[in-house]
Amino acid sequence: MPDPSADPELILRLEGVSKTFQNQRVLDALDLEIARGEFLTLLGPSGCGKSTTLNIVAGLLSPDGGRMTLRGRAADRLPPRKRRLGMVFQSWALFPHMTVFDNIAYGLKMQGSPSAAVVKTKVDEMLELVRLPGAEGKFPSQLSGGMQQRVALARALVTGPDLLLLDEPLSNLDAALRKEMQVEIKRIHETLKVSTLLVTHSQEEALVMSDRIAVMRGGKIERIAPPAEIYADPRSSFVCTFVGDANVMLGRVEALDAGVARIVLPTGLSLSATARPEWTIGGEAAFAIRPESFAVRPGPVEAEHVWSATVTDRIFKGGTVTYELAAEGAPHLTALALPRAGGRLFERGESVALAFGRQDVIPLADGEMAGAAVRPLTETV
Numbered sequence: 001m002p003d004p005s006a007d008p009e010l011i012l013r014l015e016g017v018s019k020t021f022q023n024q025r026v027l028d029a030l031d032l033e034i035a036r037g038e039f040l041t042l043l044g045p046s047g048c049g050k051s052t053t054l055n056i057v058a059g060l061l062s063p064d065g066g067r068m069t070l071r072g073r074a075a076d077r078l079p080p081r082k083r084r085l086g087m088v089f090q091s092w093a094l095f096p097h098m099t100v101f102d103n104i105a106y107g108l109k110m111q112g113s114p115s116a117a118v119v120k121t122k123v124d125e126m127l128e129l130v131r132l133p134g135a136e137g138k139f140p141s142q143l144s145g146g147m148q149q150r151v152a153l154a155r156a157l158v159t160g161p162d163l164l165l166l167d168e169p170l171s172n173l174d175a176a177l178r179k180e181m182q183v184e185i186k187r188i189h190e191t192l193k194v195s196t197l198l199v200t201h202s203q204e205e206a207l208v209m210s211d212r213i214a215v216m217r218g219g220k221i222e223r224i225a226p227p228a229e230i231y232a233d234p235r236s237s238f239v240c241t242f243v244g245d246a247n248v249m250l251g252r253v254e255a256l257d258a259g260v261a262r263i264v265l266p267t268g269l270s271l272s273a274t275a276r277p278e279w280t281i282g283g284e285a286a287f288a289i290r291p292e293s294f295a296v297r298p299g300p301v302e303a304e305h306v307w308s309a310t311v312t313d314r315i316f317k318g319g320t321v322t323y324e325l326a327a328e329g330a331p332h333l334t335a336l337a338l339p340r341a342g343g344r345l346f347e348r349g350e351s352v353a354l355a356f357g358r359q360d361v362i363p364l365a366d367g368e369m370a371g372a373a374v375r376p377l378t379e380t381v
């Protein structure tokens with residue numbers, strides 16, 4: 001029976017879904033909704049419950065508690081093949097003894113026996129969509145990893161699913177192919193507008209492809225929002241450091257005026273920030289500054305905030321340069337700069353000015369990740 005309160009624009013709704021494995025609570029009363037046509041990504045560290053959530057949606061695992069509806073209908077007891085889902089997993093498991101054509105046609109044949117002409121038309125459409133025309137007679141072993149992934153997508157989409165489930169679909173590809181397939185999957189999503197649930201631990205994949213990102217931690221969703229919003233206003237220090245890099249710091253509120261807080265760090269550096277509602281004078285205040293929000297300048301500079309710092313390390317990547325810096329009371333800062341043609345890079349040991357404005361300071365609800373947030377440099381000069 002359709003739920004009379006169900007929103008027809010909602011493809012999936014999970015309410016209070018829980019799952020425990022051997023006394024370990026893996027999902028903790030999880031709520032999640034996916035709108036029709038939406039691309040939603042579950043992003044989080046290993047073990048936070050992303051795949052468990054996806055497997056419950058797929059019907060491959062039963063939850064211990066909670067409710068699930070698909071297209072407004074209770075789906076808790078619906079067998080997987082009746083859920084009208086398309087699935088692509090990390091190991092894309094094409095049938096090795098079948099041609100590309102037969103691999104893609106497989107799902108259609110499982111649904112019933114459409115005429116050979118209908119099967120051919122649909123498979124051709126899919127090959128066109130994933131940009132593999134002419135590959136229908138090949139076997140998976142004759143295809144590159146990226147091409148196999150395109151076939152896996154075509155196989156998942158050929159039946160016209162209501163919801164496409166993607167579990168780490170790009171993690172077996174090398175970095176260049178992964179970037180190419182991110183853009184491909186986004187293009188296919190924009191063409192078909194099929195509602196999609198992606199599971200990944202890659203912030204880049206999440207930022208590039210999603211309409212909304214749900215950041216998971218310990219079996220719960222900590223923050224759900226569109227990519228640009230989650231990046232600009234992550235709220236917690238965990239989300240701030242998981243979606244992007246950040247300098248997370250802790251200070252004390254010295255003054256509060258019209259929603260603006262004056263914050264001092266233990267050694268006297270100070271700054272102003274948009275205040276969070278729970279901040280009080282004399283209380284602790286956590287905040288973050290993204291590496292790209294610091295302007296690194298050689299000497300005195302006019303800006304709302306200017307901190308003196310010393311370059312402790314540098315990594316040059318061509319289009320960008322990352323500096324590790326130490327300021328008084330903030331010994332581990334990271335700044336990201338765009339080297340200008342003809343401009344010079346700062347050397348290790350050099351004194352610089354770090355300039356930023358109030359709008360660059362992200363107020364946070366907690367300082368859990370303070371000091372540990374910015375990813376370490378991997379190559380140095």
Ligand SMILES: Nc1ncnc2c1ncn2[C@@H]1O[C@H](COP(=O)(O)OP(=O)(O)OP(=O)(O)O)[C@@H](O)[C@H]1O
Pocket residue numbers: 021022026044045046047048049050051052053201
């Ligand atoms: N069938 C199972 N039996 C026992 N424990 C399980 C089972 N499946 C998952 N777990 C445990 O549940 C937790 C969450 O697993 P899940 O695969 O959902 O995490 P994830 O966020 O997808 O992480 P990853 O990216 O590493 O797969 C992990 O601690 C995992 O070891």
